[in-house]
Amino acid sequence: MIGARWREHWEELRRYPSALVGMAIIALLVGLSLYTVIAIPYSQALEKWRGGEPWQLHPVNAAPVWLDRLTGGREARTLIASSEDAEVEEVPFEGGRRLRIPLEVDYDYAGFPSELNLFLHAEGHPQRPFARLAWQTPDGREIALGGHRIGREDRISLSQDRALERRLGGLVPHVGLLADPEIEGEPQVLPGRYRLLLDAVVFDDTAGIDAELVLYGRVHGIAGTDHQRRDLSLALMWGTPVALAFGLLAAVGTTVTTLVIAAVGVWYRGWVDAVIQRLTEVNMILPLLPILVMVGTLYSTSIWLMLGVVVVLGIFSAGIKMYRAMLLPIREAPYIEAARAYGAGNLRIVMRYMIPRILPVLIPTFVTLIPTFVFLEASLAVLGLGDPVLPTWGKVLNDAQSQSALYNGYYYWVVSPAVLLMLTGLGFAMLGFALDRIFNPRLRSL
Amino acid sequence: MATSRADLPANAEASLLKVRDLHTWFELRQWGFLRVGAVHAVDGVNFTLERGEAVAFVGESGCGKSSLARTLLGLHRPTRGSVRFAGREMQSLSPAELKAYRAEVGYVQQDPYGALPPFLDVRRILAEPLIVHGIKDRQERERRIRAVLEEVRLSPAEEYLGKFPHMLSGGQQQRVVIARALILAPSMIIADEPVSMLDASVRVEILNLLRGIQARRELTLVFITHDLSTVRHFAERIFVMYAGQVVESAAVDELLDHPQHPYTQALLAAIADPDAANARRLREVPAGEPPSLIQPPTGCRFHPRCPHAMAGLCDRDDPPDFTPRENHLSACWLHR
Amino acid sequence: MGDAPLLRVDDLQLHYQTRQGVVHAVDGIDFELKRNEALVVLGESGCGKSSLAKALMRVLPRNVHHQGGRVHLGDTELTALSDERFRREVQWSRMALVMQASMNALNPVVKVGEQVAEPLRVLRRWPRRQALARAAEVFALVGISTDFMTRYPFELSGGMRQRAVLAMALVAEPELVILDEPTSALDVLTQASIMNALKRVKRELGTSFILITHDVATSSELADRVALMYAGQLVEVSDAERFFSDPAHPYSQMLMASVPKLRQRSRPQAIPGQPPSLFEPPAGCRFAARCPHRFAACSRDPRAIRLAERHRVRCWLHDDTQAGGGA
Structure with missing residues (x-):
């Protein structure tokens, strides 16, 4: 029954290119949200965003891959050589074995890696194995990297080895080990096959050693990584459903409550209206952001608490004045009088006859309201009052700011969440303005 | 013509509606509390309506x-006086009784488009009064809706059920308004200028429809209009109002053919019937404008404009209802 | 002819x-x-x-x-x-036009007489006094007391305003x-x-x-x-x-x-x-x-x-x- 009217509006909407672009953007964001929520379950996302272990094979502060493609360079990706793929030589001896593990990587990037780590796992050994490490370059040089006793979980940070750095002529190891010795001045990569030879002595007949050599890249994934090696794409993707949900819930929450209260005030008039008006006026001079900062600082920065505060403070917002102005003439409409004459109660008149009358006019306002709440949430996060556990766009910006991302040249860290925020704003605004033209015929030019 | 009720006992309660000394004033307040006066919108009105009677207030x-x-519909509270409907005093009705009273009185408004919620379709518009009055059975509602649509000659009903008000012509909209007024099976219909916003060719249809339904259902029809020329065929009795009071009342033909009150005479003289001769003569129109209802003139309210005003009488004393002719009331000192 | x-x-x-x-x-x-x-x-x-x-x-x-x-x-x-x-x-x-709603189109902050005289002052470049005098004649013709010339539109009833609009249409003959x-x-x-x-x-x-x-x-x-x-x-x-x-x-x-x-x-x-x-x-x-x-x-x-x-x-x-x- 209602369908015909909405189909009419839809037909009309299709004639506004801006509406189509806006809807496409919104559809994209919604699609991304759905994909994210299905592909990366909530608990898993929170778990990962906490940082640490899951990210140890990721580089620190790597730029997005597409940035490297764009600049045409051949920056290093992360390379991993694992003992699982290596041909391990075993030589048994009295009371143990000698293991010879070659970890090989083919390196042909133009840039150096950002870091060099060796992860060692040795489980089930009665006595800690001993290993001697040697670095073999494609041009046949061999650089001894010293000996280590291997613990159960061991990480040898070659990049941090000061002695090695000195032996390499002052070059940090992840540069020095891969540099072409023939070239003077600025070090250049010597492409080819590198081998880390791990000569270990184990004191057991069966237990082995797992080794993983990681040459961390300088670019990673579609969004890069942050200072905690976390993949930014996680936060950018999960930020989408969080932002949309926050924006939508806050917009629905404030619009619905405000509308109902305004309608009640208009219908009952007298002291009810007066109280609502005075509350609104007081509320209008209360600054929202400082209150949110206060709540966040003193109580909790949970996004749901913030949502609650935003909605509660939004109830008596300036919107009430606007809705009141729209509802006042409707109160006097003959069909309302007719409804009273056939005995409709106050509640029915407010909810069924007054509010539905202005709903179409409110749809555009409502649509343009959503991004303002998305921005609010992001602003809070930038101020350090973001949700402590949820990955959001605002959090990414906040981290970027605290790590002086722009000063350090990590502009992708700032740009990508900012672009997403702007897209959100743009999408809803374009749709909202088109809807405004359809539902508010006064604006329409023939 | 007039449905005679002479066979009923002369019991006061046989009348459907008895209005005595009714006053409806609207307070004027400054800054929301300071009482600075009142609009005397209805100022001492008396009349009695019988069941099945069609009357016009002009x-x-x-x-x-x-x-x-609106006072009769219970939309305004009377300031003073009594409205008795079927023997019950309206002022003393409980909320539940008032709701039942509202089902007894149907309302047809002037502006048919404004009288229909634009966001509901015809089915829903007509279902609303039924829902409000607790008719939960969907099929029962549907049955009644279809029946009433047929009654106002919007048939076949299917064609109109799903339409929104803006898809209907003015005449069709007004039929839906009438259907809504009828759907609770009222015993009285109040129609406030039901055709003044419609085109000439549609007016007659709507008035015929209202009158036909009124006769068939034996309803009391209160027809409110500014247009005396439509009254003759659609009402049995006329009440002429001026400045909040009824100045003259009588059966239609009696009043139109033998107007007694100077105001009624002026009103009738001002109305043209289509005639080319009209263009060649000036009409007699009393000077001045209707008085302010905040400070109505003392005495007869028409005296400042009345060609027969008698100084010392008309400007001092309120004229009572005289009976210059049989069954013909006129509040004018000329009949003294 | x-x-x-x-x-x-x-x-x-x-x-x-x-x-x-x-x-x-x-x-x-x-x-x-x-x-x-x-x-x-x-x-x-x-x-x-x-x-x-x-x-x-x-x-x-x-x-x-x-x-x-x-x-x-x-x-x-x-x-x-x-x-x-x-x-x-x-x-x-x-040629002048009087529309149905034009009685509501009078300028609310200008006295009625001035508005009625306006066409003469603009079109004929008549001095104010002469235009007002002519306006007063037209007022009498359409049946409004010339007292109303110094009133503002909101002080007039609908009928009076409609006459004023009519006067305005007629003033330039x-x-x-x-x-x-x-x-x-x-x-x-x-x-x-x-x-x-x-x-x-x-x-x-x-x-x-x-x-x-x-x-x-x-x-x-x-x-x-x-x-x-x-x-x-x-x-x-x-x-x-x-x-x-x-x-x-x-x-x-x-x-x-x-x-x-x-x-x-x-x-x-x-x-x-x-x-x-x-x-x-x-x-x-x-x-x-x-x-x-x-x-x-x-x-x-x-x-x-x-x-x-x-x-x-x-x-x-x-x-x-x-x-x-x-x-």
Whole structure:
């Protein structure tokens, strides 16, 4: 029954290119949200965003891959050589074995890696194995990297080895080990096959050693990584459903409550209206952001608490004045009088006859309201009052700011969440303005 | 013509509606509390309506006829006086009884488009009164809706059920308004200028429809209009209102053919029937404008404009209802 | 030549572009108006009669799709004038328009007298005192006390404001005044006294009028001639005498029968059906669908048939070559 009217509006909407672009953007964001929520379950996302272990094979502060493609360079990706793929030589001896593990990587990037780590796992050994490490370059040089006793979980940070750095002529190891010795001045990569030879002595007949050599890249994934090696794409993707949900819930929450209260005030008039008006006026001079900062600082920065505060403070917002102005003439409409004459109660008149009358006019306002709440949430996060556990766009910006991302040249860290925020704003605004033209015929030019 | 009720006992309660000394004033307040006066919209009105009778209240805008209608509908509270409907005093009704009273009185408004919620379709518009009055059975509602649509000659009903008001012509909209007024099976219909916003060719249809339904259902029809020329065929008795009061009342033909009150005479003289000779003569129109209802003139309210005003009488004393002719009331000192 | 018409309208057309399509609001209208004559354009809502006034006075909305035909006022071809010249030389000074809602269009912060004198001061460059003196004369003519000249519009009743607007239209003594539903929002007595004022003006100033209305009874108060409009066209143009006593077109007859009359006991009769859509007006006679005398010829557009001097009817029934064939 209602369908015909909405189909009419839809037909009309299709004639506004801006509406189509806006809807496409919104559809994209919604699609991304759905994909994210299905592909990366909530608990898993929170778990990962906490940082640490899951990210140890990721580089620190790597730029997005597409940035490297764009600049045409051949920056290093992360390379991993694992003992699982290596041909391990075993030589048994009295009371143990000698293991010879070659970890090989083919390196042909133009840039150096950002870091060099060796992860060692040795489980089930009665006595800690001993290993001697040697670095073999494609041009046949061999650089001894010293000996280590291997613990159960061991990480040898070659990049941090000061002695090695000195032996390499002052070059940090992840540069020095891969540099072409023939070239003077600025070090250049010597492409080819590198081998880390791990000569270990184990004191057991069966237990082995797992080794993983990681040459961390300088670019990673579609969004890069942050200072905690976390993949930014996680936060950018999960930020989408969080932002949309926050924006939508806050917009629905404030619009619905405000509308109902305004309608009640208009219908009952007298002291009810007066109280609502005075509350609104007081509320209008209360600054929202400082209150949110206060709540966040003193109580909790949970996004749901913030949502609650935003909605509660939004109830008596300036919107009430606007809705009141729209509802006042409707109160006097003959069909309302007719409804009273056939005995409709106050509640029915407010909810069924007054509010539905202005709903179409409110749809555009409502649509343009959503991004303002998305921005609010992001602003809070930038101020350090973001949700402590949820990955959001605002959090990414906040981290970027605290790590002086722009000063350090990590502009992708700032740009990508900012672009997403702007897209959100743009999408809803374009749709909202088109809807405004359809539902508010006064604006329409023939 | 007039449905005679002479066979009923002369019991006061046989009348459907008895209005005595009815006053509806609207307080004027400054800064929301300071009482600075009142609009005397209805100011001492008496009449009795029988069951199955069609009457018309006629007057210019601001004469209080619409305020009277709204008071009878229970939309305004009377300031003073009594309205008895089927023997019950309206002022003493409990909320539940008031709701039942509202089902007894149907309302047809002037502006058919404004009278229909634009966001509901015809089915829903007609279902609303039924829902409000607790008819939960969907099939029962559907049955009644279809029946009433047929009654107002919007048939086949299917064609109109799903339409929104803006898809209907003015005449069709007004039929839906009438259907809504009828759907609770009222015993009285109040129609406030039901055709003044419609085109000439549609007016007659709507008035015929209202009158036909009124006769078939034996309803009491209160027809409020500014247009005396439509009254003759659609009402049995006329009440002429001026400045919040009824100045003259009689059966239609009696009043139109033998107007007694100077105001009624002036009103009738001002109305043209289509005739080329009209263009060659000036009409007699009383000077001045209707008085302020905040400070109505003392004495007869028409005396400042009346060609027969008698100084010392008309400007001092309120004229009572005289009976210059049989069954013909006129509040004018000329009949003294 | 005393007999030359004051206004001659030939094949006037005005179509609007709307989102639903093109509205043929005025679709080929011809008529003539003599000096000191009052022509009533009668029609139901949506028949295009207000568009006719707008087309004549060039107060057009932006969505005009097509405009055609010629309008002559005296020797001047109005349709050939530029907008600028029309405004300077015709508007107010030779032709004025009073619209239905124009009583609400008075400037609320300027005294009524000043507003009424305004056309003289702007068009004729009269000094203020002289313009106000002339305005006072017109006030008396339309029946407002000159005391009201120093009041603001909100201090006047609707009837008074409507008279003031009328005074403003008359102050520059135009040859022709177009009145679009000038009294339909007013009460019976006010309506009657404004019609009285119009009759006085017509007699004393010799002004010609085009009165556009839907109200048959009111129309007879001023009409020398009547033009009945239906679905964008004039279906009958005749003298008032003939029209009100013996109309020729079936629609005229049915419309007259639908008017409730105070002094007659005959019951008014409704006209069944509805006017056609102005988006795609039917081919042939536009009233055919509602006409009881419809016959084969009606599927073709009836030409305007001349019944007598200055009496035209757009109906095949009155065409001698056709009438025998049907009805």
